[in-house]
Amino acid sequence: MSTVYALLFIVATAVLVIGLATKIAQYARTPAPLKIPTTPAPVTQTGVVMRMFREVVFFESLFKSTKWTWIFGWLFHMALFVVLLRHLRYFMDPVWLPIELIQPFGVYAGFAMLAGLGGLLIRRIFVDRVRYISAPSDYLWLLLLIIIGVSGLMMKFVAHTDIVMVKQFFTGLMGFSIGTLPIDFALLVHLALVALLMILFPFSKLLHVPGIFFSPTRNQVDNPREKRHLADWAKAMEE
Amino acid sequence: MAKAEFDVPELQEYVDVPELVEGTMAHLSPYVAKPVHNTPLGFPGELVDDWHDKVLEKLDDLRSRYRSLQVYLDACVKCGACTDKCHYYLSTKDPKNMPVGRQDLLRKVYRRYNTFAGKYFPWLVGAKDLTRETLDEWYSYYHQCSQCRRCSVFCPYGIDTAEISMAAREILDSVGYGQKYCNEIIAKVHEKGNNLGLPGPAILDTLEGLEEDVFDETGVAVKYPLDVKGAEILLVTPSADFFAEPHVDGLIGYGKVFHEAGVSWTMSTTASEAGNFGMFIGSYENMRRVALRIRQAALELGVKRIVFGECGHAWRVAYAFLNTLAGPFDFLDPRYPVPQHICEYTYDLIQQGKLRFDKSTNDDMTLTFHDSCNVARATRMGDKPGGQFDIPRAVIKAVCNNYVDMDHETIGERTFCCGGGGGLLTDDLMEIRVKGALPRMTALQNVIKEEGVTHMAAICAICKSQFTKVLPYYGMEMDQIVSVHQLVSNAIILTGQNSDEEDADSDDEADGDA
Ligand code: HEM
Ligand code: SF4
Ligand code: SF4
Numbered sequence: 001m002s003t004v005y006a007l008l009f010i011v012a013t014a015v016l017v018i019g020l021a022t023k024i025a026q027y028a029r030t031p032a033p034l035k036i037p038t039t040p041a042p043v044t045q046t047g048v049v050m051r052m053f054r055e056v057v058f059f060e061s062l063f064k065s066t067k068w069t070w071i072f073g074w075l076f077h078m079a080l081f082v083v084l085l086r087h088l089r090y091f092m093d094p095v096w097l098p099i100e101l102i103q104p105f106g107v108y109a110g111f112a113m114l115a116g117l118g119g120l121l122i123r124r125i126f127v128d129r130v131r132y133i134s135a136p137s138d139y140l141w142l143l144l145l146i147i148i149g150v151s152g153l154m155m156k157f158v159a160h161t162d163i164v165m166v167k168q169f170f171t172g173l174m175g176f177s178i179g180t181l182p183i184d185f186a187l188l189v190h191l192a193l194v195a196l197l198m199i200l201f202p203f204s205k206l207l208h209v210p211g212i213f214f215s216p217t218r219n220q221v222d223n224p225r226e227k228r229h230l231a232d233w234a235k236a237m238e239e
Numbered sequence: 240m241a242k243a244e245f246d247v248p249e250l251q252e253y254v255d256v257p258e259l260v261e262g263t264m265a266h267l268s269p270y271v272a273k274p275v276h277n278t279p280l281g282f283p284g285e286l287v288d289d290w291h292d293k294v295l296e297k298l299d300d301l302r303s304r305y306r307s308l309q310v311y312l313d314a315c316v317k318c319g320a321c322t323d324k325c326h327y328y329l330s331t332k333d334p335k336n337m338p339v340g341r342q343d344l345l346r347k348v349y350r351r352y353n354t355f356a357g358k359y360f361p362w363l364v365g366a367k368d369l370t371r372e373t374l375d376e377w378y379s380y381y382h383q384c385s386q387c388r389r390c391s392v393f394c395p396y397g398i399d400t401a402e403i404s405m406a407a408r409e410i411l412d413s414v415g416y417g418q419k420y421c422n423e424i425i426a427k428v429h430e431k432g433n434n435l436g437l438p439g440p441a442i443l444d445t446l447e448g449l450e451e452d453v454f455d456e457t458g459v460a461v462k463y464p465l466d467v468k469g470a471e472i473l474l475v476t477p478s479a480d481f482f483a484e485p486h487v488d489g490l491i492g493y494g495k496v497f498h499e500a501g502v503s504w505t506m507s508t509t510a511s512e513a514g515n516f517g518m519f520i521g522s523y524e525n526m527r528r529v530a531l532r533i534r535q536a537a538l539e540l541g542v543k544r545i546v547f548g549e550c551g552h553a554w555r556v557a558y559a560f561l562n563t564l565a566g567p568f569d570f571l572d573p574r575y576p577v578p579q580h581i582c583e584y585t586y587d588l589i590q591q592g593k594l595r596f597d598k599s600t601n602d603d604m605t606l607t608f609h610d611s612c613n614v615a616r617a618t619r620m621g622d623k624p625g626g627q628f629d630i631p632r633a634v635i636k637a638v639c640n641n642y643v644d645m646d647h648e649t650i651g652e653r654t655f656c657c658g659g660g661g662g663l664l665t666d667d668l669m670e671i672r673v674k675g676a677l678p679r680m681t682a683l684q685n686v687i688k689e690e691g692v693t694h695m696a697a698i699c700a701i702c703k704s705q706f707t708k709v710l711p712y713y714g715m716e717m718d719q720i721v722s723v724h725q726l727v728s729n730a731i732i733l734t735g736q737n738s739d740e741e742d743a744d745s746d747d748e749a750d751g752d753a
Contacts, residue, residue, distance in 0.1 A: 023313075026309065027306060027309065027310055030302070030303060030304070030305070030306040030309050031304065031305075031306060032305070032306040032307060033304065033305065033523060033563070034523075034559065034560055034563060035559045035560070035563065036307060036399065036402070036559070036617070038388060038391045038392055038397055038399070038616055038617075038652075039615070039616055039617060039618060039619055039624065039627065039652070040619070040624035040625040040627070040628075040652060041619075041624060042624065043619075043622070043623075043624060055395065055397075059395055061320075061392065061393055061394060061395050061396075061397065062318070062320055062393075062395040064392065064393055065320040065321070065324070065393035065394075065395075066319070066320050066323075069318055069319065069320055073318065073395075123319070124319075127319065128258055128259050129256075129259055129319055129322035129323065129334065129337060130317070130318075130319035130322065132259055132334045132337075132340065133317045133319060133322065133334075133337070133339050133340060133343065134317055135317075135363065135364050135365030136362065136363050136364075136365075137356070137363050137364045137365075138316075138317045140363075203354065203355045203356055204356065204364075205313075205314070205315065205316045205317065207313040207314055208313075208314040208315070208316050208395075208396055211310045211311075211313055211314030211396055212314065212395070212396045212397075214306060214310045215307075215310055215311075215314070215396050215397045215398070216306055216307045216310075216397075217307070217388075217391050217397035217398075217399050218396070218397040222619055222624065224558060224559045224560070224562055224563065225558065225562060225576045225577060225578075226576075227562075228562050228563060228566045228567050229562070229563050230563055231304070233304055234523065234527075234563070237524070237527065
């Protein structure tokens with residue numbers, strides 16, 4: 001069983017890294033031939049970095065849009081972020097001080113994440129407009145994340161897992177040596193779904209993560225009159 | 240109230256987000272372009288036999304040339320934030336008029352043929368085969384999008400449905416399934432130099448007529464020059480300004496401003512059109528061809544500056560794309576931005592104290608201002624973000640005593656489209672135009688009732704034409720829409736005009752037809 005999981009995580013990591021890198025390369029390679037920032041837009045590069053920061057950290061546009069989605073979505077993402085940071089302790093020895101310090105918040109974050117996800121799921125089911133645009137995969141993503149969250153919290157509150165062993169397994173795996181995992185139902189579910197998430201990431205709507213940084217309406221400087229902006233394929237027309 | 244073959248929505252105090260009703264607008268499609276409209280633009284005359292493969296090829300081609308398209312097809316998380324932001328959804332309840340619903344028409348095909356999940360598990364991710372019905376559905380709903388970009392303001396990733404609908408229209412054009420209205424107009428620009436197909440002599444005639452009118456009214460010989468070599472400024476303005484109300488009153492205003500500034504200026508027959516419908520159909524090639532006329536005119540006439548008249552999408556192409564499409568403009572005076580908007584020009588003169596106004600000439604009106612979508616969300620004026628909102632308002636306030644804004648949720652970057660932008664300003668789409676105007680009409684009605692507003696000013700030829708047609712459907716008068724430079728024209732005091740400024744202040748002078 002441990003070997004299966006070890007291989008699963010090696011594959012999942014490879015798919016995630018290679019898949020995302022391919023997508024990012026595709027986005028980076030594709031030119032944006034015209035200046036299309038949604039205005040009012042920043043007129044300097046620093047301004048654009050600030051705009052992007054507000055989008056990524058506060059979901060500024062979503063905040064303008066719908067408060068409920070913003071509350072649930074932001075809660076879920078921020079909590080996810082804290083949870084991910086907390087998980088770093090399984091991959092480093094000794095554990096970095098800031099990661100040590102956030103450990104106590106990690107548990108609250110786990111619940112906050114579930115609350116956010118629950119809100120998003122309810123919205124998806126009950127708001128007719130959101131239901132209309134949802135494909136089965138859109139529900140499944142939320143369910144997947146909810147089950148990951150629940151199984152994670154179960155290990156904390158219901159059936160304790162030997163996390164020292166888990167840590168040894170993952171730090172070992174990072175040096176490509178296969179250790180043993182505790183055979184706990186919650187842990188196995190948790191890890192299998194996390195691996196699934198990693199594998200699906202580059203082929204799904206989770207591409208919003210690299211996507212936001214490449215969105216021309218958000219990442220362009222509003223200076224078309226000052227600076228000529230020309231894509232290579234457009235330049236070819238001039239010759 | 241004008242007659243209609245469809246239900247005109249009733250104005251309420253607010254526009255509530257409706258429950259969706261599928262298919263309410265499925266019946267509406269604009270006239271299809273004929274070979275005569277398509278071939279001058281470089282498109283196949285009519286729907287080609289191998290459209291299926293050609294559509295998919297074109298989609299691949301566009302994805303490799305437009306980052307926006309590629310990223311936007313991938314990134315949407317179906318969060319629903321945009322679903323209640325489109326004026327066409329709010330007024331028609333049709334879920335395919337929700338921005339994401341509209342995008343999905345193309346996205347489901349992209350997913351089916353270009354993504355792993357869609358190839359092997361189409362039902363899981365809502366991927367669909369490309370069929371003849373898909374094509375018709377694209378044709379219908381991508382011509383119910385005015386490319387106003389309101390949705391892109393609210394999407395957490397800035398997904399801009401306008402980019403998607405431009406791409407879809409380009410795909411349709413590439414297989415010979417284009418829209419008559421846009422393609423016919425672009426063909427006219429290529430051939431005649433303007434959207435209306437007005438020949439040079441007709442323009443000259445009109446301009447001479449204007450000179451006479453202004454002289455009769457003011458006693459001042461304001462010139463409206465055409466094709467004058469060596470002029471300082473080239474004015475490029477939408478062709479509607481040459482004859483239609485209230486557009487032409489704006490043109491009269493630009494002329495008076497130039498006159499008072501004491502600057503030499505000219506218009507051009509080659510570039511007798513600011514509009515560029517190449518943008519609406521997403522065709523870089525056609526947009527570029529249309530834009531190059533302006534460069535050519537500037538070179539031929541040897542001007543130093545280019546100024547654009549009041550037109551929304553034209554200002555987008557001018558402000559955001561002209562340098563790209565037809566630049567570099569290093570042969571023009573580097574002290575001024577290329578191009579400038581007439582509002583920027585007038586505003587600068589006001590700041591410098593070079594213009595004098597008698598604001599009381601506009602006292603019979605209480606004004607509000609409609610931010611046109613392309614100006615609001617795709618351009619700027621002046622050097623600060625948001626200048627596109629402040630500068631036109633500053634100009635209006637400099638020439639009018641009575642001004643109020645509409646509900647803040649409906650102006651500025653959140654402005655609602657007039658309903659007729661993006662190549663929809665054609666009679667065959669009247670139903671969607673009238674319905675789409677609902678949010679703007681509601682906000683206008685509210686300031687009419689609460690603040691005594693009598694007129695709405697705009698700086699877009701499409702908005703002005705659209706409102707002229709649509710206001711009567713909502714029980715308002717067609718002449719309640721005015722040009723900003725019409726207000727300037729009313730109030731400006733020309734040096735040496737009939738009743739000179741001393742008694743202009745005492746306000747007893749006949750103020751023309753204002
Ligand atoms: C740069 C980092 C990220 C940013 C800026 C971001 C932003 C957003 C935003 C604004 C939304 C829409 C609001 C909502 O529905 O919550 C969203 C949705 C979503 N995000 Fe992210 N996200 C990020 C990272 C992630 C990661 C790492 C995951 C998962 C591992 C994730 C999973 C999701 C899911 C599943 C949804 C859809 C929620 C729903 O169904 O309503 N996001 N994201
Ligand atoms: S661009 Fe405007 S018309 Fe088109 S979907 Fe978005 S909000 Fe609607
Ligand atoms: S707001 Fe953006 S991400 Fe959300 S559903 Fe609309 S297009 Fe998709």
